[in-house]
Amino acid sequence: MRNHPERWIHRVAAELRRPVRLDDEFDRGVMDAVRAMPRHGHRPWTRMLRARTITVSPIVSGIAAAILFAVALSAGHFIGALRANRASGRVDVATDRSGGTKPGVRHSVQFVLVAPTARKVQVVGDFNDWDASHQEYVAQHRGGGVWSVTAAIPEGHHRYSFVVDDSLWVADPAAPRVLDDDYGLPNSAIVVGGGDVAQ
Amino acid sequence: MSRSLRATVVLLGLSCGGQLVAWRVAPAQRGSDARLARLDSTTRLVVAAVVDSARRTRVPTEPLIDKALEGARKGADGTRIVSAVRGLYAELRSARAALGTGAATDEITAGANALHAGMPMRTLTQLRSVSQHAGRAKVTLPLTVYTDLIARKVPSAVASDVVLSLARAGLRDGDYAMFQRNVRLDIENGADAATAAQTRARGATLRNVGR
Numbered sequence: 001m002r003n004h005p006e007r008w009i010h011r012v013a014a015e016l017r018r019p020v021r022l023d024d025e026f027d028r029g030v031m032d033a034v035r036a037m038p039r040h041g042h043r044p045w046t047r048m049l050r051a052r053t054i055t056v057s058p059i060v061s062g063i064a065a066a067i068l069f070a071v072a073l074s075a076g077h078f079i080g081a082l083r084a085n086r087a088s089g090r091v092d093v094a095t096d097r098s099g100g101t102k103p104g105v106r107h108s109v110q111f112v113l114v115a116p117t118a119r120k121v122q123v124v125g126d127f128n129d130w131d132a133s134h135q136e137y138v139a140q141h142r143g144g145g146v147w148s149v150t151a152a153i154p155e156g157h158h159r160y161s162f163v164v165d166d167s168l169w170v171a172d173p174a175a176p177r178v179l180d181d182d183y184g185l186p187n188s189a190i191v192v193g194g195g196d197v198a199q
Numbered sequence: 200m201s202r203s204l205r206a207t208v209v210l211l212g213l214s215c216g217g218q219l220v221a222w223r224v225a226p227a228q229r230g231s232d233a234r235l236a237r238l239d240s241t242t243r244l245v246v247a248a249v250v251d252s253a254r255r256t257r258v259p260t261e262p263l264i265d266k267a268l269e270g271a272r273k274g275a276d277g278t279r280i281v282s283a284v285r286g287l288y289a290e291l292r293s294a295r296a297a298l299g300t301g302a303a304t305d306e307i308t309a310g311a312n313a314l315h316a317g318m319p320m321r322t323l324t325q326l327r328s329v330s331q332h333a334g335r336a337k338v339t340l341p342l343t344v345y346t347d348l349i350a351r352k353v354p355s356a357v358a359s360d361v362v363l364s365l366a367r368a369g370l371r372d373g374d375y376a377m378f379q380r381n382v383r384l385d386i387e388n389g390a391d392a393a394t395a396a397q398t399r400a401r402g403a404t405l406r407n408v409g410r
Contacts, residue, residue, distance in 0.1 A: 126265035129234055130272035156305035157339050159265075169273070176347035177381055179316040182266070182283035183273040187313070189343045191305070191372075 106152035107192050111162070111172065116145030118164045123159025125187075127153050132163060155193030161186060208399075228272035232264050249284050258291045259304045262311070274342045279315040290314045297323040298338070309342035316349040318342075322359045326366055334368035341366050347379055352392040361400040378403045 056064075076088050111123045121139035122132035132138065139147040139162075162170040171177055173184035178187040214310045231247040238246060243258070246267045247348055253260045266287050270280035294310030295302060297320040311325055323342075341362045348358040365378065385395035 030344050090270070124272060126262075126269070128266070130268045155302075157249070157309045157343065159269075159396050174380075174383075177350035178312055179346055179350045183270055183275045183279065185273050187269075189309075189339050189346065191309075 045072060104156070105193070106154050106155040108150055109153045109190065110148060110150045111139065111160075112148045112174070113139065113144065113164075113170065113172065114145050115162075115163045115164055115170070116148055118145075118147065120165050121147040121149075122163045122166075123149055123160060124163055125158050125190075127158050127160070129149075153190070153192045156191070158190050159166065159187045159193065160190060161188060210269075230372060232260075234264060234268060236273045238267060238280065238324045242280050245277075246284050247286050249281075253288055253291070256292065258288065258295060259307055261304065262291060262308045263288055287311060292325065294338065295322060296320070298327050299324075302327070303337060303339075304341045306337050306342070309339045309346070311348050315340045316346045318345055318349075318359060319354040322363070326363060330366045333366060335369065338366070340372055344375050344379050348382065348396055350385065350393075351386050353382075353396045354393055357393045357396060361396050364404055365401055368407040370403060370407055374403055374407060407409055 007017055088113055091165060115121055118141075121141075123137045123139065124130045124132045128137055136151050137149060139149040141147055159180065160172070162172065164170055170184040172188035175188035178189045180187045219362065222301035229407050231243065232250065234244055235243045246263070250260045252281060253263055259409050266284050267280055270283055275283075291307055293314055294307045298306055298316075300311050303369045306327075313323060326341060327338050330341060335341075344365070345358050348361065353361070365375065370378070381399045382392075382395050386392050395405065
């Protein structure tokens with residue numbers, strides 16, 4: 001009697017292990033039913049949508065949070081800087097070394113200085129970053145001590161000066177002056193474009 | 200998690216942390232304009248900080264960079280450049296406040312120059328209001344004329360009255376240019392500066408009324 005349950009278990013197990021003989025018709029019927037079912041689970045988006053459990057250690061989750069915070073902060077600063085630039089009317093400086101560095105609509109402006117003893121006359125101002133190394137701002141001697149240069153200047157208010165013989169700073173005698181005593185050398189003002197008509 | 204993967208994650212985290220620290224510590228250097236390379240390192244750092252402040256407070260930054268570049272070109276030392284840039288920043292803020300939020304960059308720049316020359320903020324606000332009422336889009340040219348009058352020794356009160364009267368009369372760009380030229384020639388010919396400005400302003404106003 002003690003071995004009675006074990007014998008039963010062995011008999012049941014032997015019965016379950018015995019191969020089940022099914023006819024071909026049954027197999028075909030099952031496969032047809034499977035093929036008729038809608039396909040799912042193979043597209044990428046279904047994989048993305050499927051819920052799953054991920055195990056992350058505390059240190060990794062902390063680092064991930066720090067990275068996310070840094071990225072969010074950087075994005076915030078970037079957007080803030082863009083807005084500030086737009087609000088202050090500043091446009092990124094173009095690297096147009098041939099004609100100055102200021103963007104915007106340009107107008108031809110003639111600069112004239114009478115300097116009979118000069119050997120070289122240049123125009124420098126905020127329209128060329130106070131850098132007279134460009135040929136466009138070097139005045140030509142027209143004879144009789146008259147020097148002139150015509151340059152394309154962006155619209156707006158500008159301060160400028162003549163530099164004679166690379167050393168002497170001279171304000172344009174015909175232009176409005178700027179009371180600009182920060183560096184002790186004179187400047188003139190020019191307004192290119194205008195403000196006649198209200199928009 | 201494998202050891203190499205863990206090391207990569209830690210390194211990435213440290214790199215992001217370092218970037219964050221750098222971002223917070225050196226905002227001035229981050230926004231530095233390449234043209235400021237002409238300045239010495241200390242001056243460049245201070246000027247860049249002022250420019251960064253201006254950007255955050257929505258004050259035009261280009262005039263500040265121009266002021267620094269002008270100083271470098273004129274051979275000014277760093278202390279002088281920093282002082283000039285800081286002074287201009289304060290004037291630009293005041294000019295923007297006086298002119299209102301709709302003012303263009305060149306108006307704010309000309310306004311800062313006018314304030315530097317002695318124009319009261321109240322007059323600046325009044326000038327913009329009067330000009331707009333007379334149909335003028337910008338006050339850049341009247342402000343430039345004011346600064347020129349001050350540079351030619353016209354007293355500030357007289358110069359303020361003159362530009363306000365010209366603005367009320369609705370002068371055009373050409374009229375302002377002619378007025379400035381006439382006053383300059385009068386003064387160069389020996390006229391008293393205040394008298395020349397007042398007389399020429401009366402003439403320009405009458406001429407404009409007759410149109």
